[in-house]
Amino acid sequence: NAGVTQTPKFRVLKTGQSMTLLCAQDMNHEYMYWYRQDPGMGLRLIHYSVGEGTTAKGEVPDGYNVSRLKKQNFLLGLESAAPSQTSVYFCASSYGLAVQETQYFGPGTRLLVL
């Protein structure tokens, strides 16, 4: 099992450009999440999905869109990148929301917006 994988690992964008980050998991998890991690801020939830075809906003959703067309994939889109979106993006997945449920993280995507 590869677990949770993310593509690309690193990307540089110019302000105003768009891109899509891909997350894939092979654990048959229902729930998937996108976080961003910034120095001194900890992990913040951007969007999440509780199943194929569903998405919901997290704590910091502005400037991002997501899609979950297949259970194993969760895409994060930046329509018009801004320097404030420079961050490390982590995807995670879990079986569900049970109280002992933990999340499994992908290796991260480092994004630099100039």
Added chain:
Amino acid sequence: RKEVEQDPGPFNVPEGATVAFNCTYSNSASQSFFWYRQDCRKEPKLLMSVYSSGNEDGRFTAQLNRASQYISLLIRDSKLSDSATYLCVVNVGNGGSQGNLIFGKGTKLSVKP
């Protein structure tokens, strides 16, 4: 709003030392608790769950005090490989826009030879 608070450190300790990290949480309805470990430029990984009775995994001991809303992690006989950032994580059940897991900002540990 600081739902999960940790001392950011860094904690600089020699090999073989015992070190303890603390974490406090604000949501009294929090249902479960975890410690994650994050190495530099890597993803967070589950280190251990924290149970009310306290639990131990080798050199690591986790304690929970629900009355004080306080979680701790004790590392005995520190190894160089323990150098990492330790994230305190709280499951708040239906967390709404924050999700069910709330992450602390982490405590950085550096173990020196």
